[in-house]
Amino acid sequence: MKNILITGGAGFIGSNLAKKLVDKNYNVTVLDNLSPQIHGENPIVTSPLYNSIRNKVHFIKGTVTSKEDWLTALEGQDCIVHLAAETGTGQSMYEIKKYVDTNIGGTALLLDILTNIKHSVKKVVVAESRAIYGEGRYYSEELNQYVYPTARTEDSMSKEDFEVKYPGCRKPLKLVGTTEDSLVHPTSVYGITKQVQGQLVHLVCPTIGIASVSYRYQNVYGPGQSLSNPYTGILSIFSTRIKNRNGINIFEDGHETRDFVYIDDVVDATILGIEKEEANGHVFNVGTGVATDVLTVAKTLIKELGIDVPITISGNYRLGDIRHNYADISLARNLLGFEPKWNFANGISAFVKWVNTQEVQEDKYEISIEEMKKKGLYK
Template identity: 55%
Template sequence: MSRILITGGAGFIGSNLANAFAADGHEVTVLDNLLPQVHGTSPESSELYQLASKAATVVVGDVCSRKDLEAVLPGQDVVVHLAAETGTGQSMYEVERYNRVNVGGTAILLDILANDSSRTVKKVVIASSRSIYGEGRYLSPELGYVYPGSRSETDMLEGRFEPTYPGSGALELVGTSEDSKIQPSSVYGITKHTQEALVMTVCPTLGISPVALRYQNVYGPGQSLTNPYTGILSIFSTLIRQGRAINIFEDGLESRDFVFVDDVVRATMQASLDSRANNQIFNVGSGVGTTVNTVVDELIRAYDQKVPVEVTGNFRLGDVRHNIADLTRIRETLGFEPEVSFRDGVEKFAAWVASQDVVDGGYEASLEEMRQKKLLK
């Protein structure tokens, strides 16, 4: 049995992870500030909080508070650091908040560990993100592997959405490996890279084993339906249930690596408990790219409810075109294989969504906010 602290442990991934650890016989403590953007206006009655509280000792506190962290760290063997502000779009205009929570909270955690001679923590697992890669890895017929920079506003205004690279013909999308170029295109991505770098740099000097997990697009039952920055499956599900039209950005052929929450929990548990993961960085995804058009088709099929769908050509500055994980390292090191296909995952997600009240997810308000900031074109 290990004693495990999960920061942000009452969130979507954290509450499921807390339950999995508890079921495996571990003693779990959760630190979470119950942010209304995630948990709603009555956080302690939220489904995620209830899930976490059944499996763990839940402490309401903030990773930006040294006092709160010092209260929960004593006696812990493993820290899984999930607490973070999420959302690439929102990060571009709430720059201070994202840096304060994501970078500042991680720095406080490490500062405490560095200066506590009685610390018991042996491993820190940091939840990193695919966003640190930016546009990811492509194969050029002339140049081999290349890493395109951010797409230009001019190209996208003219409907040229695919990345290009100087001196190269048409690029072939390939999986992004852990040793690929790091070039985040959002404030969120920058903060996740900084979190990861802090943990991977500081922990070995303290005799603590670090592990970084670069999550792809995680989805599944329990994902917030009221947080407009949580992901397109939740956003589109709410629109479908309301009978409202779906506007697809770009040309709908942009793709993401969607990974079901149960697979993420398995990978995170193994990284936390298996010594083979020590001092390693891993992608955690499905290894399969799914276009936004396919997401909409699968959701409409799952809910059996037709709604108008329009491909608008709109786009958000800072968005990437594609990003798919190369899972070679986590397969070869830990034997991890994703088990839930996208279609099966959507079925499970839609069944859960259908059991929830239909609520306003705040999506239109978030888009208007981005328009005002000139980030949505």
């Protein structure tokens, strides 16, 4: 397979994947709508991501919700890496139709075309998300079993009780890595759309003779991510706040954790899914298998950037956010030979070095918070 179509290929993951595939002598086509939220109003001027691929790939400006754009992009393709999506857990809770139309509707349109129109596609690789797991996987010593807590209630969080609960358990639950066969129970609209994307691809593709692969990416970061988008990417949001000499507001108590995975590792894992037949039909977690708390992230960025700004642990919270989640990557390690090369310390250093070469972006964080407050989703 030499001809690869990447939807959302001008985005953070997509552009880095495109460049690596071009270096490996693949013929890469990118379909992307160049969303102003990510690329600014004039991408040639304001989007390093777009400019990094503009003269290296066959670029089609279009949307995955357009049949005509799909038909143009699919011509002659061997493999589709479907990354195009609206992203952002918080924003998805009040722009519901937009997220469903793009993420689910765009995927359904692709599969409808592949089912009913002649094409040369042999494999579809789709991005799911760690968001589909909701609150993740825990072990209860009392019950002697793994349990999957449901979404935290506003009543509990309003009392600054942020940890997850499970019926019949009085002792604290032990956080463990989320495996691919863990319960899927998203707590946000975004998570639901990513779940359905993966289910659609794995359901339809085998019936029409196309291999399917999906990846549940953890919190992806690294050089090149949007520093102006206030809706997704805690590292970019915090970095832009710090560069503007604005304080950091830490939600909850600062001990909520995420699995931060460096962009190069994500690209390498995705290419393994394109190239290896062993990947076909499988879902893979992509992360580091290490949980890092948000307060550590803020302190590390302040130290690495060398700009001292105040940190406030506010107790604020967003409905739909999860408390903890980190990946068990055993399946990708054993089946694909995937091994993360970047730990958090090295990754943050590389990220900060890149941030220091970029123009300081306007800090739109407060605008995003006001939007959530108006919708009753930020407390």
